[in-house]
Amino acid sequence: MTISMNERSRKILEAIVEDYIASAEPVGSKSVSCRHQMGLSPATVRNVMADLEGMGYLASPHASAGRIPTDKGYRFYVDTLLQLRPLKAEERERIERQYASSDRRIDEVLREAVKSLSRLSRYAGIVMAPRIEATVFRHIDFVPLAPGRVLVIFVSRSGEVQNKIIETGINLPAATLEQMTNYLNRVMNGLPLDTVREKIAVEMAQAKMEHDDLQQRVLALSGQALAGEDENARVYIEGTSNILDQPEFADVERMRQLYRVFEQKSQLVDLLDRSRRAHGIQIFIGNETSHSAIAGCSLVTATYETREGTIGSLGVIGPSRMPYGQVIPIVDYTARIVSQLLEEEYQ
Amino acid sequence: MTISMNERSRKILEAIVEDYIASAEPVGSKSVSCRHQMGLSPATVRNVMADLEGMGYLASPHASAGRIPTDKGYRFYVDTLLQLRPLKAEERERIERQYASSDRRIDEVLREAVKSLSRLSRYAGIVMAPRIEATVFRHIDFVPLAPGRVLVIFVSRSGEVQNKIIETGINLPAATLEQMTNYLNRVMNGLPLDTVREKIAVEMAQAKMEHDDLQQRVLALSGQALAGEDENARVYIEGTSNILDQPEFADVERMRQLYRVFEQKSQLVDLLDRSRRAHGIQIFIGNETSHSAIAGCSLVTATYETREGTIGSLGVIGPSRMPYGQVIPIVDYTARIVSQLLEEEYQ
DNA sequence: CTTGGCACTCGACCGGGGTGAGTGCTACGG
DNA sequence: CCGTAGCACTCACCCCGGTCGAGTGCCAAG
Numbered sequence: 001m002t003i004s005m006n007e008r009s010r011k012i013l014e015a016i017v018e019d020y021i022a023s024a025e026p027v028g029s030k031s032v033s034c035r036h037q038m039g040l041s042p043a044t045v046r047n048v049m050a051d052l053e054g055m056g057y058l059a060s061p062h063a064s065a066g067r068i069p070t071d072k073g074y075r076f077y078v079d080t081l082l083q084l085r086p087l088k089a090e091e092r093e094r095i096e097r098q099y100a101s102s103d104r105r106i107d108e109v110l111r112e113a114v115k116s117l118s119r120l121s122r123y124a125g126i127v128m129a130p131r132i133e134a135t136v137f138r139h140i141d142f143v144p145l146a147p148g149r150v151l152v153i154f155v156s157r158s159g160e161v162q163n164k165i166i167e168t169g170i171n172l173p174a175a176t177l178e179q180m181t182n183y184l185n186r187v188m189n190g191l192p193l194d195t196v197r198e199k200i201a202v203e204m205a206q207a208k209m210e211h212d213d214l215q216q217r218v219l220a221l222s223g224q225a226l227a228g229e230d231e232n233a234r235v236y237i238e239g240t241s242n243i244l245d246q247p248e249f250a251d252v253e254r255m256r257q258l259y260r261v262f263e264q265k266s267q268l269v270d271l272l273d274r275s276r277r278a279h280g281i282q283i284f285i286g287n288e289t290s291h292s293a294i295a296g297c298s299l300v301t302a303t304y305e306t307r308e309g310t311i312g313s314l315g316v317i318g319p320s321r322m323p324y325g326q327v328i329p330i331v332d333y334t335a336r337i338v339s340q341l342l343e344e345e346y347q
Numbered sequence: 348m349t350i351s352m353n354e355r356s357r358k359i360l361e362a363i364v365e366d367y368i369a370s371a372e373p374v375g376s377k378s379v380s381c382r383h384q385m386g387l388s389p390a391t392v393r394n395v396m397a398d399l400e401g402m403g404y405l406a407s408p409h410a411s412a413g414r415i416p417t418d419k420g421y422r423f424y425v426d427t428l429l430q431l432r433p434l435k436a437e438e439r440e441r442i443e444r445q446y447a448s449s450d451r452r453i454d455e456v457l458r459e460a461v462k463s464l465s466r467l468s469r470y471a472g473i474v475m476a477p478r479i480e481a482t483v484f485r486h487i488d489f490v491p492l493a494p495g496r497v498l499v500i501f502v503s504r505s506g507e508v509q510n511k512i513i514e515t516g517i518n519l520p521a522a523t524l525e526q527m528t529n530y531l532n533r534v535m536n537g538l539p540l541d542t543v544r545e546k547i548a549v550e551m552a553q554a555k556m557e558h559d560d561l562q563q564r565v566l567a568l569s570g571q572a573l574a575g576e577d578e579n580a581r582v583y584i585e586g587t588s589n590i591l592d593q594p595e596f597a598d599v600e601r602m603r604q605l606y607r608v609f610e611q612k613s614q615l616v617d618l619l620d621r622s623r624r625a626h627g628i629q630i631f632i633g634n635e636t637s638h639s640a641i642a643g644c645s646l647v648t649a650t651y652e653t654r655e656g657t658i659g660s661l662g663v664i665g666p667s668r669m670p671y672g673q674v675i676p677i678v679d680y681t682a683r684i685v686s687q688l689l690e691e692e693y694q
Numbered sequence: 695c696t697t698g699g700c701a702c703t704c705g706a707c708c709g710g711g712g713t714g715a716g717t718g719c720t721a722c723g724g
Numbered sequence: 725c726c727g728t729a730g731c732a733c734t735c736a737c738c739c740c741g742g743t744c745g746a747g748t749g750c751c752a753a754g
Contacts, residue, residue: 028716041728046717064716064735103512105498143486143502151452151506155490159498161510165450241606250599252591259588259606375747388697393748411704411747 005055010081011038012048013057017069017077021321024247026066071286071320074298078283078324085325087333095120095333099341106130106160106342110236113314113338118239120330123318124262126299128272129234130311132226135160137188137196140222142177150177152225157190158342164225172218180218197226232265235272248296248319257293267291268317275301275313281332282313286320296320300327302335306343314338352402357428358385359395360404364416364424368668371594373413418633418667421645425630425671432672434680442467442680446688453477453507453689457583460661460685465586467677470665471609473646475619476581477658479573482507484535484543487569489524497524499572504537505689511572519565527565544573579612582619595643595666604640614638615664622648622660628679629660633667643667647674649682653690661685 005013015036019027029045049067052058057073060066069077087095098116102108110127117125135156143151148171153163188196200223207216240262249255261267271289275282284299300322301315315331352360362383366374376392396414399405404420407413416424434442445463449455457474464472482503490498495518500510535543547570554563587609596602608614618636622629631646647669648662662678 026716030716042716043728043730044726047727050718060717062735063718064714064733066716103514104496105510105512108512138492139490139498141488141500145485145504145506149451151502151508153488153500153502153508155498155500157492159492159512161498161500161508163452163508165452165455165506167450238610241603241610244599244603244606252597252599252602255599255602256588256591259591263586263588373747377747389747390697390699391695394696397749407748409704410749411702411745413747 005076008038008040009048009052011036012045013052013069013073014077014081016049016052016058016067017073017081020068021323024321026061026068028066031066069321071288074285074320074324075288078285082325082328084329087329091120091330092333095330095337099337104159104341104344106156106158109338109341110312110314113334114236114238117314117316117331117334118242120334121316121318121327122239122242122245123316123322123327124240124243125236125238125314126268126272126301126317127236127314128269128276128312129236131231131234132156132162132228133193134309134311135193137191137193140181140184140188140225142181142218142221144172144174144177147171150221152221154225156193162225162229166221166224168217168221170217172214172221176214176218180215180222184222193226197223200226231269235265235268237262237265237268243318246319246321248321254296258297261291261293267293271299272301272313272315275299275315276303276310279303279310281328282315283324283328298322298324300324300331302331304335304338304342306339311342352423355385355387356395356399358383359392360399360416360420361424361428363396363399363405363414364420364428367415368670371668373408373415375413378413416667418635421632421667421671422635425632429672429675431676434676438467438677439680442677442684446684451506451688451691453503453505456685456688457659457661460681461583461585464661464663464678464681465589467681468663468665468674469586469589469592470663470669470674471587471590472583472585472661473615473619473648473664474583474661475616475623475659476583478578478581479503479507479509479575480540481656481658482540484538484540487528487531487535487572489528489565489568491519491521491524494518497568499568501572503540509572509576513568513571515564515568517564519561519568523561523565527562527569531569540573544570547573578616582612582615584609584612584615590665593666593668595668601643605644608638608640614640618646619648619660619662622646622662623650623657626650626657628675629662630671630675645669645671647671647678649678651682651685651689653686658689 012032015032016027019031029042029049033040033042033045049058053060053067056070057076058067059070061068095116098112099109102112107129110129114125114127135158138157139155141153143153145151145165148168149165150168150172151163151165153161155161188199200219204216204219207219243249244255271284280302282301286295286298289299296319297317298320299315299317301313303310303313305311314335316327359379362379363374366378376389376396380387380389380392396405400407400414403417404423405414406417408415442463445459446456449459454476457476461472461474482505485504486502488500490500492498492512495515496512497515497519498510498512500508502508535546547566551563551566554566590596591602618631627649629648633642633645636646643666644664645667646662646664648660650657650660652658661682663674
């Protein structure tokens with residue numbers, strides 16, 4: 001058993017991975033030897049395949065079937081063998097066109113992105129919206145709905161709107177609210193959200209000292225409105241039914257597991273968050289996700305960013321048997337376009 | 348073959364429907380005769396069952412299996428045999444508690460409702476948000492994001508926030524926007540949305556006559572912001588993976604179809620919309636939905652409303668083999684609670 | 695009209711033989 | 725020492741026939 005991978009074994013591994021990706025059937029020595037006319041007899045290929053299995057790149061479902069790649073096999077393929085298939089101009093155009101009708105509000109853009117990802121990859125698209133911490137203050141507004149109930153609307157510089165109804169207990173006079181709106185909009189405009197929060201805290205302390213109860217309450221209101229949202233709500237998924245067409249999900253039990261993950265979202269949040277902290281393209285293969293419920297699945301993700309840094313991540317989830325060479329450029333280009341669209345907002 | 352349904356046939360039909368709902372297995376004459384000690388021999392039951400089959404209430408999957416209810420059978424059961432199992436105080440309380448933490452913004456309430464529906468019924472919950480036409484003007488706000496781009500925020504009386512970014516082409520001065528905000532908020536407050544639209548149209552005509560280009564543009568802006576949204580986006584679904592546990596969906600192909608429907612939503616919009624136009628509880632059984640993709644499924648829906656009329660509908664979707672007696676009260680009570688919560692907003 | 699009896703039907707389950715793809719091993723030749 | 729050809733072996737898959745049993749339909753008796 002050769003320990004190292006020479007050129008030949010790599011070629012053969014590549015052939016097997018690609019055949020398996022294309023056919024979803026275990027691939028045998030003969031088909032490798034024939035289809036990829038590399039001048040080797042099936043017997044030779046067999047020897048190599050036995051080595052590859054020994055090294056953990058391949059596995060056989062049972063004795064007389066062919067071999068299928070393991071997670072490690074896919075990983076090696078992706079890291080060292082894979083050739084990206086760059087997008088054709090026409091495909092790039094198709095991605096861009098997707099956003100033509102959107103109004104460039106960040107959630108609109110992301111919604112289009114997730115649709116586009118799922119449509120192009122023919123798997124499920126997932127997008128994680130930026131955490132509100134990453135935004136910049138643009139505008140705040142208080143709308144009294146009823147005595148003791150105020151709707152607080154917060155707008156970030158990128159046009160994202162977040163709103164909350166807050167029970168104030170007491171009835172805040174419209175004049176105070178208006179005054180405060182003007183003040184906050186003047187002072188906070190353009191500041192990153194965490195700075196805004198700090199400032200609000202400082203001012204609250206001051207208002208407290210001055211026994212300005214009303215002002216303190218309104219400030220508290222703004223603070224509450226700027227609090228973070230449920231993380232799970234920030235994930236968009238689309239095209240999950242695409243995955244159902246894949247032969248590996250003919251088994252009902254696996255489908256169930258997968259759909260539970262989609263519905264629950266927290267595991268996806270975890271992965272997308274890990275991806276966000278990295279930079280650029282990230283690929284999780286099978287058990288590398290360390291979520292056994294999505295065993296057999298891979299995630300291809302990329303980060304999108306503005307000049308102020310990475311703000312979120314997006315990608316595609318599908319079976320590990322995935323044409324990475326095609327999916328990666330799709331994810332990559334989508335992330336670029338999204339970054340670009342959001343960047344334009346920032347001027 | 349008796350044409351009419353006498354007391355005995357009804358009892359037997361009831362027994363069969365209920366056994367089948369409980370077990371998901373075709374039910375035979377013997378089990379009916381034994382389990383529901385009605386003093387009839389299996390043979391007699393068989394005769395009756397043959398009649399019921401002849402009348403279209405039952406069907407046999409194959410010669411030597413028992414009988415299962417047809418859509419018509421379920422319909423008869425629901426219309427004339429069904430006894431509702433009223434909610435226990437504890438269950439009602441559980442439903443109410445669900446909304447305790449919500450901030451009573453309409454979309455929050457509906458999101459809680461859909462969760463609660465799916466959790467209690469153990470099927471998928473669906474909710475359709477009111478169309479924006481049904482709302483009442485409360486507040487509008489223009490936030491200039493960049494030269495030529497304005498974010499328009501519209502708030503309805505029930506605290507629903509809708510926002511749109513609009514490309515204005517030219518740069519509208521902040522002063523004009525502010526002036527217009529004040530004007531609209533003063534004049535339109537409390538008017539139903541269609542009236543607001545009319546008024547805007549009238550004022551636009553007037554502005555045109557007076558060659559007040561700026562004002563005309565801002566009015567156009569408001570008009571655009573009040574335009575309806577994508578209908579499909581107004582449907583919430585949750586708990587779809589509950590349905591996967593049902594034995595009737597062991598077949599992968601059916602699951603696929605169903606999930607396509609969930610993802611596409613338009614067929615659900617259609618049904619919920621039909622339900623909204625009716626009043627109170629509505630039940631669609633199997634093919635009555637006239638959407639063949641959800642054959643074998645039933646929908647139990649109810650409308651929620653304020654004193655100004657029905658505004659939306661919500662319900663549960665699951666297999667036709669559904670314990671209607673339990674599901675109907677859940678849906679009914681949820682609709683009541685939602686109505687009540689929204690009503691409170693209106694004061 | 696009800697009931698017991700009985701033959702019949704038909705899917706589910708089981709076991710066995712045949713088939714074929716694919717393997718591992720071994721012996722041979724460059 | 726490496727590549728190749730040959731060969732026996734393995735094992736999933738398919739098809740077949742037989743058995744089993746639940747449930748029916750029908751009939752004749754009460």
